[in-house]
Amino acid sequence: MSGIWLDSHTFHNFSDAPGRSTLLSEIATREAAGADLIGYIGLLPDPDPILRKRGDSAAILEELTSDDQVCMAIQNRKLGTLLRRHFQFLPGAAPDSEPTAGAKALAENLQADLKHINLYDLISEVLDAPYFGFAPAELLWEPDNGRLRLKNIVVKPRAWFGFGEDNDLRFLRMGALYGDPVPDHKFVLARHFPTYENPYGLRLLSRCLWPVAFKRGGIRFWTEFIEKFGAPWVVGQAHQGATEKDRNRMLSDLTAMVRTACAVISAGSDVEIHEPSGKSGDLHLRYCDTWNAAISKVLMGQTLTSELYGQGSRAASETHFSVLENYRDADAHIVASFFDSVALEYGAVTAPDEIPPRWDWNDPDDQGQTAELTKSLTESGVTFRKTYFMRRFDLADDEFDIGAESDRGSGTSETALSSPASGFTPDQQALEDMADALMPEAREAAAQITDAIRAACEAAESYEELEALLADVLGTGSGTLPELMERAMIAARMWGEYNG
Template sequence: MTSGLWLDEKRFMEFGTRPLAGLLGEVAVAPASWGTLGLLPDPDPVLRERGDDVKVLEDLTADGKVCSSIQGRKIKTLNKRDYRFSPGKADGQEPTPEAKRLCDDLTRDLERVDLYALFSQVLDAPYYGFTPTEILWRRDGDRLRVRDLVPKPREWFVFDVDGALCFRGEDAIVGDKVHPFKMMVSRHFPTFKNPYGLRLLSRCLFPVAFKRGGIEFMMRFAEKFGMPWVVGEARPGALEPERRDMLASLSAMVRDAVAVVSGGSKVHIESVEGKATGGIHLSIVGYMDAAIAQVIQGQTLTQEIGSKGSYAASQTHYDVLTDYAEADQTLVVTGMNDLAWMYGQVNAPDALTPVFAYVEPEDLDKKATLGKKLYDLGARFKAPYFESFGLTSEEFSVAAVAAGPENGEAFAAGEDRFTPDQQAVERLVAEALKEGGQAVRAQAGRIVDLMERAESWEDAELLLLEAFPDLDNGDFQKTVEAAQVAADLLGRHAVRLETGRA
C-alpha cells in the first residue's frame, strides 16, 4: 500500500517522492535593482528624503535636549559595572578544561581594553543604527589574542544586498567585504530591508530643526519687543525739523539715558505686557523637546515634570526608561557574546564559547524587608542569615529567644498594678484560661488524630461529624459557665460599693 497524504479531493502526494534539495535554496532574494554595484543603499526615510547621510546626525547632539536625553538613557546601562565572562558548558554539566582555558584567555585579553568607552560607543547604535567595532588581533604562539577593540566611523561601512558588512572608506565607490571575524557589529533593530538598523536620531532631525527656528524667532521677538520703548510726543504745531531733533534726542537717550526736548513735548516709556509676548513660540520649543525625549527615551517625565504630573505618572515613566536601559543592556550582551563566539572559532572551534552576562547585585533592602515580615510571623534567624548581608561575626550578636511565661505567671506579675477588685477579675481570667485550655487540649489531640486519618477534606468533614457527638466538652463548658457567674456577681458587688448600697 502506498503511503502518502491527500492534499485535496483530487491530489495525492506520496511520501518520499519529492526531493528535499529545494529546501537548501533561498526563495526570496533581493532584486538586482535594490543596490548599485552590489551595495544596498541606506533606506532611512528621513535621510533619503533630505539627500543626507549618517554624518548629518552627529550635528544633532549639539542640541541640549538631544544630548541630555542620550546621556540619561546611556548612563543607566553604563553605571552597571558588574559583568563577567563564564566558561561555556552544556546544561547539567561542568565546563571542559578547554572551555575554561578559552574563557580565561579572553578575560585576560580584555583586561587592557577600555570596556567603559567601548560599551559607550556600542550604546550609540540606537541613535545611529549600528556601531562597527574592529577587532585588532595579535599572534601568540598557536593562538590569536585580542589586542584591542576599536569602534570605527560608521560612514566608512555599507551593507551589500546579502546583508554583509563592506568597507568602503570615505571616498570609495566599491565596497570590500569584511572578514566575519574582523568586525563586531552592534545593530539596533535591523531587518532584511534595512540592515543599517533603526536610527532614532533621524527621527529627531525635524523636531530639532523646528526648535532651532522657533528659538531664533523668539530671540528676534525678545530683542524687538522685550525691551521698553521710549515714546516721545511732540508739542502741538511742531514742524518736521523739530520732530527730527526730538527723535535724535530720544535715540541718544536709549544709550545715555539723557534727552533734551522742547517745551510742551512729552516723553514716556512703554513696555509690552500681557500674553502677546511670544508664548506660542515657547510652547513650540517645549513640544519639540517633548517629541525628542519621546523618541529617545520613550517618555518625558524623568527629565521634565513642568506644571503637571504626579508621582504615579513619573514612576510609570521611570519604568519605561528602565525598560529601554534593559534593551540597551541586551545590546551590549549580544555584542560581547558575538566577540566570544568569534574568539572561540579562531582559537578553539570545538570548545563551547564563553558567555558574557551582567551580574545583578542582590537587593539587600528587599531582603531586609522580607526578613522583617518573616520575623513578625515568628521566624528567628541565626548567624548565617546576618552574614549574608556582608556582616562579620564581630558586628552582630544573635540573642536567644526566651520562652513566653505561663498565663498565670503573667497575671501574677501584675498583681501590684490593679485594685483588689480588679485583681480578683484578673485571677478569675487566669484560672478560666488555664482550665479552659486543658479542656481544649484534651479534645485537640482527638481532632489532630482524625485529621491525620483523613485522605481528603471531604473525609475529614465526615470523620469530624461522626466523632462530634462523642466529644466531651463538659469541662470546658463548666469552666466558661463558672467564669460568667463569678464575673456577674463581682460586677454587681462593685456597683453596690460605688452606690453605697453594699
C-alpha cells in the same frame, strides 16, 4: 508546467515542491525582486525613509547632538546603562553540563585581555547604536606567548561601512566601487532593531530631524520677538509745531536714551516709557516645549523624567521612569549581544573547540532578588549545588561550604532552627509547635496586607487620597492576620492560666 521566472535566467518549477531543491534554495531575494537595483551597484542603499526624502546622508545626524534636548536625552538614557558596572563572562557549557576546564580557561583569558581595554568608553560607543542605527567595531589582535591576544576593540566611523546584498558588512575602501567584504574574526556589529530590509538598523536620531529643525526655527522667531517686544518702549510726543527736522532730532535722542539712559529733549516735548505686558511670548515657549517633548519621546519613550512642566502625579512620574528603565534594559541587551559576539570571535580564534563564554550583567539588585529566590526555593525543598552559588554570586570555591543535605530543604521553620528544642519544656515546645503551624498563614496574611498597601500607594495621586485609601485598608480591623493573632493570644493565655 507551472512555475515562475525568478530572473531572466532562473525558472522555478512548482512541480518540484516540496522537493529538496526547493527547500534548500532561497526564492525571495533582492536580485529576484529587482529591489533598489542591488545587482548594479553592489551595495544596499540606505533605506532610512526620512534621510531618503531629505536627500541627506547619515552624517547629518551628528549635528543633531548639539541640540540641548537631544544631548540631555542621550546622556540620561546612556548613563542608566553605563552605571551598571557589575558584569562578567561566564564559561560556556552544554545544556545540563558543567563547563570544561578549557571553557573556563577561555573565559579567564578573555577577561584578562579586556582588563587592558577601556570598557567604559567602549560601551559608551556601543550605546550609540540606538541613535545612529549601528556601531561597527574592529578587533585588534597581537601575538602573545604562542597565542593571539585581543589587544583592543575600536569602534570605527559608520560612514566607512555599508551592507551588501546578503546584508554582509562591507568596508568602503578608497577607490573601491562596491566595498570590500570584511575578513572573518575582525569586526563585530552592535545594531538597533536591524531587519532584512534595513540592516543599517533603526536610527532614532533621524526621527528627531524635523523636531529639532522646527524647534530651532521657533527659537529664532522667539528671539526676534523678544528683541522687538521684550524691551521697554520709549514713546516721545513732539511739541506742537515741531518740524520734520525737530522730529528726527528727537528720534535720535530717544534712540540714544535706550542705549545710555540719557537724553536731552526740547521744551514742550513729552517722553513716556511703556513696559511690555501680557503673555504673547508664551506661544513661542509652548511651541519649543512641544518639540522638546517630541524629542524626549523618541529618544527616551517618555517626557516626565526630562520635563515636568509643573504637572504630573507621582504615579505618572513612576510610570514614565519605568518606561525609561525598559529602554535602558534594552540598551543593556545590545551591549550583552555585542560582547557575546566578541566572545564568539575570540573563541573561534583562540580555542575553536571550546564553547565560547557569554556576557552576564551581575547587578547587586539582581543578586538580592536571586538571594531571596534561592532562600524560598531552599525552604521549599530544593537543594542547590556549590557551583550554583559560585556562578550566581561570584564566590570563590574556598570562600564557603555547603551544609549537609539534611540541614537544607527539610521544611524546618526559622524559629525551630534558631532555638534548640532540647532547652524547652514540653508545654513550651507545644507553644513553639503552634507558632510553627501558624507561621505560613501569618506570612501569607502579611503579604496580602503589604500588597494592599502597595496598591494604595500606586493608585493614589495625592497625599490626601493616599490617606483615605490607607484608612480603608488598615482601618477596618478585619482580615486574616488579626484573626491569627487573636488565636495565638487566646492559646497563650489559656496555657498561662493552666500552668499558673
